[in-house]
Amino acid sequence: MSPSALASGKCEPCKKGSPKLSQEAIEGHYEELGGTQSADFSQRLILESPITIPYANSLLKSYRFKNFRTALAFTNSVGVLAEEQKHHPRLITEWGSVEVGWWTHAIGGLHTNDFVMAAKTDEIAQEAEGRK
């Protein structure tokens, strides 16, 4: 799947028994997302953390903005997408940046939904006002 294929995907209902992605599938999707990155993005994948932290096995990315207003507008757009797709991120909005975290709490790990949402979030960011 290319980044644009991921971005045009739809989230499927995810229940407790849904399978987690394999390490191989995660790395494949992660590379696909990498194609949409630009230098001012920082994206990292936290996998197999030796300590128990709430966001181990999640897909995190910081998007930078010129001020708080534009960061908040982007946050709200991602929120609208989340409600549409019924898949919800962790959002940390600060002056000049928003950190978006995707993971699937129903399975305690990463699902294709997370990569679909990350690709859609990148698209929103590309159109967002006040990107830095």
Ligand SMILES: C[C@H](O)[C@H](O)[C@H]1CNC2=NC(N)=NC(=O)C2=N1
């Ligand atoms: C019933 C509802 O669709 C589920 O609880 C959804 C809601 N949004 C969700 N969002 C995320 N990130 N992970 C989930 O497992 C999840 N489950």
